[in-house]
Amino acid sequence: MNSIRVCFKQNLGHTKFDIDVTIPNKGITSVFGKSGAGKTSLINVIAGLNRPEQGEIVVSGTTLFCSETKVNVPTHKRKVGYVFQDSRLFPHYSVKGNLLYGVTEPDTQHFNKILNLLDLQSLLHRYPSQLSGGEKQRVAIGRALLCKPAVLLMDEPLASLDMPLKKEVLPYLEHLAQEIQLPIIYVSHSLYELVRLANHIVVIDSGKVVASGPLEAIWDTPALSQWRTSSLHSSLFEASLASHNKHYALSRLKLAENVDLWVQKLEVPLESKLRIQVKAADVSISLDKPSQTSIRNILPSKVVEISNQDEGDQSRNVYVKLELAEERFLWAEITAWARDELELKKGLNVFAQIKGVSVTTNDIVLKT
Ligand SMILES: Nc1ncnc2c1ncn2[C@@H]1O[C@H](COP(=O)(O)OP(=O)(O)OP(=O)(O)O)[C@@H](O)[C@H]1O
Structure with a gap:
């Protein structure tokens, strides 16, 4: 029906x-x-x-x-x-x-x-x-x-x-x-x-x-x-608007239980349902939790996949798929050099970093 x-x-x-x-x-x-x-x-x-x-x-x-x-x-x-x-x-x-x-x-x-x-x-x-x-x-x-x-x-x-x-x-x-x-x-x-x-x-x-x-x-x-071309390599999430920080003009989006993302302030009511696109190029990876950093979003995650942009070309950037929560995945684009130096492999626990200013209103669509 x-x-x-x-x-x-x-x-x-x-x-x-x-x-x-x-x-x-x-x-x-x-x-x-x-x-x-x-x-x-x-x-x-x-x-x-x-x-x-x-x-x-x-x-x-x-x-x-x-x-x-x-x-x-x-x-x-x-x-x-x-x-x-x-x-x-x-x-x-x-x-x-x-x-x-x-x-x-x-x-x-x-x-x-x-x-x-x-x-x-x-x-x-x-x-x-x-x-x-x-x-x-x-x-x-x-x-x-x-x-x-x-x-x-x-x-x-x-x-x-x-x-x-x-x-x-x-x-x-x-x-x-x-x-x-x-x-x-x-x-x-x-x-x-x-x-x-x-x-x-x-x-x-x-x-x-x-x-x-x-x-x-x-x-x-x-x-x-x-x-998707490399410039469009991104992750899509359904999120809800959890709170605003008026003083710093930021909004907190809830991607999953205990997974929040600060983005530039959105002029929509609390609890609005949103779609958010995070570009892989705006995500970096750290092995330790950064303590003194300007980056607002530091998300504990696990490496679940590492793929080359172009198989066989080791000099190119690589895409790393990170699990933030059940069925919530975030892609990071990093250099092959960083992959080797951090010795990234499947199953490794890492921290994903996303700048609060990198996700703009252009990357966010109001769904309800
Ligand atoms: N009336 C028809 N007679 C013969 N072949 C047809 C007819 N209508 C569609 N086709 C064929 O069916 C296939 C699908 O055509 P359709 O127009 O549905 O594709 P499309 O995905 O909408 O393409 P586009 O994005 O170019 O509009 C094509 O190979 C087309 O040539």
Whole structure:
């Protein structure tokens, strides 16, 4: 009942799709994978734009497609909102006309809520040709939401925007995910968008699901690690805001029982749930507990893995995986020289050090 089940088999061109995945019925699920992996085809099956040869699609207890019982709800009756890469607004309709297109039962309260969420009031009387790319996408999202869908499908909605415009639209998407009780399935191949937006991730390759789960759990698996360049090598944590130190403008985040991290002060309420990204390059390792140091975060941990950035090249930096608590791992990037001098090996107890100033608000995303 409280999930979205997508199970189907279909041959499209050279790709043999064989998908069987269950997606949570809330928050943002990112469908992630390289170009041609099958991301768009997956959401098109949910929307009814692709009809699979075999399978079952169920959204919140409603069967949209079942090959066995011959159910195939037509697209316009599926209660599915769809936002494409390009906004696909009607050029001869004003923003208001575009927003209300497809609305069968007017609901002023809902209309005003969506206008506020996406900040569309001042655009209502403009025409698409008078809007920026980011504004067009906000209107397209509003139009999809005004039809009161049971699920919102978004196919790389930021792909056609350049970085400044992406940054302009992203906060709206973050805000939307917190404010509307609606599952969003978000196709992307951007790690940046993934970290900012996704609660859950489904990684697709050649028409098959290679990983599915909460982002923090999948982040460290081979399904995603192959996407990370060395500058993006990092650890992801779910954390809650435990306290503020107003005097020193710092906030304390709880990563696990007895594992706290001081970061630059965050303007969010206590106990907020956050996602935090700690770059491996900002973590150093000490064998003894440093006593007189400027570094605020000194976390007892154990070495569980040492991997080379480039196997066989001993001169390069290495990545050390440290266990902070059960199922809480932190990556440190150090030189091969430091690894040898500290005689690091699996099972060794060490201290991880992270500067309080190295984790900034850019590395922290509010989840609730
Ligand atoms: N209607 C179709 N007919 C034939 N082949 C198709 C059709 N739709 C998709 N395919 C093939 O299925 C594969 C997956 O395509 P899809 O568009 O779903 O990938 P994608 O992951 O969304 O890619 P991109 O990120 O480039 O949009 C590709 O090899 C594509 O050529």
